[in-house]
Amino acid sequence: MRNRTMWLASLVVVLCAVMTVSAAKLDKGTQELSVSGSAQDLDELQYEINVGYGYFIAPGLKFGGVVGYEAQDKDSALRAGADVEYNFVGDSALVPFVGAGLSLAYVMPEEGDSDTSYVITPNAGVKYFVVDNLSIGARVQFHKADTDRYRYDDESKDTKTTIEIDTRFYF
Numbered sequence: 001m002r003n004r005t006m007w008l009a010s011l012v013v014v015l016c017a018v019m020t021v022s023a024a025k026l027d028k029g030t031q032e033l034s035v036s037g038s039a040q041d042l043d044e045l046q047y048e049i050n051v052g053y054g055y056f057i058a059p060g061l062k063f064g065g066v067v068g069y070e071a072q073d074k075d076s077a078l079r080a081g082a083d084v085e086y087n088f089v090g091d092s093a094l095v096p097f098v099g100a101g102l103s104l105a106y107v108m109p110e111e112g113d114s115d116t117s118y119v120i121t122p123n124a125g126v127k128y129f130v131v132d133n134l135s136i137g138a139r140v141q142f143h144k145a146d147t148d149r150y151r152y153d154d155e156s157k158d159t160k161t162t163i164e165i166d167t168r169f170y171f
Helices: 002-020
Strands: 031-041 045-058 061-072 075-087 094-108 115-120 123-131 134-145 150-152 155-157 159-170
Touching: 045 075, 045 159, 061 094, 075 115, 094 134, 123 159
Parallel strands: none
Antiparallel strands: 031 045, 031 159, 045 061, 061 075, 075 094, 094 115, 094 123, 115 134, 123 134, 134 159, 150 155
16 A cells, blocks of 8 residues: 555656746757667667767757767777757747758778768757756768668668657757
């Protein structure tokens, strides 16, 4: 009985918190700090982590920069680049968005010489504003590199698709 009461009280608190969140305010001049990442285990563990900064130049329209690290088995890469994102802001705490980025990656393969690679990353996703200045979200991101740098079943390709989760702080 006590567990049921605690669970019900927790549910009420969460529902009250969700119902009191106001619509997102992504106006001109708003700044954003973000941390995002993904992990998957296909043939071997692949993961990436990114840190970004953005500035809204118009309501819903953000330009920014991102730095990141990605690894696949014993291969790794450091990335730095720019991105743009358009948020479809309405009267809800749930905000869908589309975006694209261009990064320069310094690729460090397990075998062979280090190299640089350009990566284009169109994406789409949704973020949920937990409070007025904090969101959590998820996006599907397509990566298209100018070299075959992503490995699948002992074969290298120039594309991959990831599902990333993120948290963003607005000020």
